[in-house]
Amino acid sequence: MNRTKTAVKEYVKSAIKASKETKNVCVSNTLGISVSASGASLSTFTIPQGDGGRSRDGDFALPIKLRLKYVLQADASDDQNMMRVMIIQSKKGLL
Known part of the structure; x- marks a missing residue:
């Protein structure tokens, strides 16, 4: 029964x-990252949508895999000379 x-x-x-x-979305061309003076980073990208009701995706994306090398x-300016390196990798699980 249990089987x-x-x-x-x-x-x-x-x-x-x-x-x-x-849907696999490659965001390499559409990824825009800006870093504020306080060090906070903001990244935005768009996911292509279909035209009809059948091909349209939802209003939000739930990433299950993210890999940003x-x-x-x-x-560089008069009052700052700095470099930021950010490495993010999530192989499995929800972000």
Whole structure:
């Protein structure tokens, strides 16, 4: 009895996973990062949307994988000469 229940659960999970809508988005060209004077970084990017009701994605993105090798920003002026390096890597799990 327990084996059958487990098999049904696994089947349902795999069926749900197979029917999920997923989209891989490469943000290398659309990623804009600005760093304020206080050191806070703000990154924004857009996710392409479809035109019709069937192809349109939701209003938000829930990233499940993020891999950003490095961000290098050098600022130079009269009162500052600095360089920031940021390394972010998340291989699994929700961010």
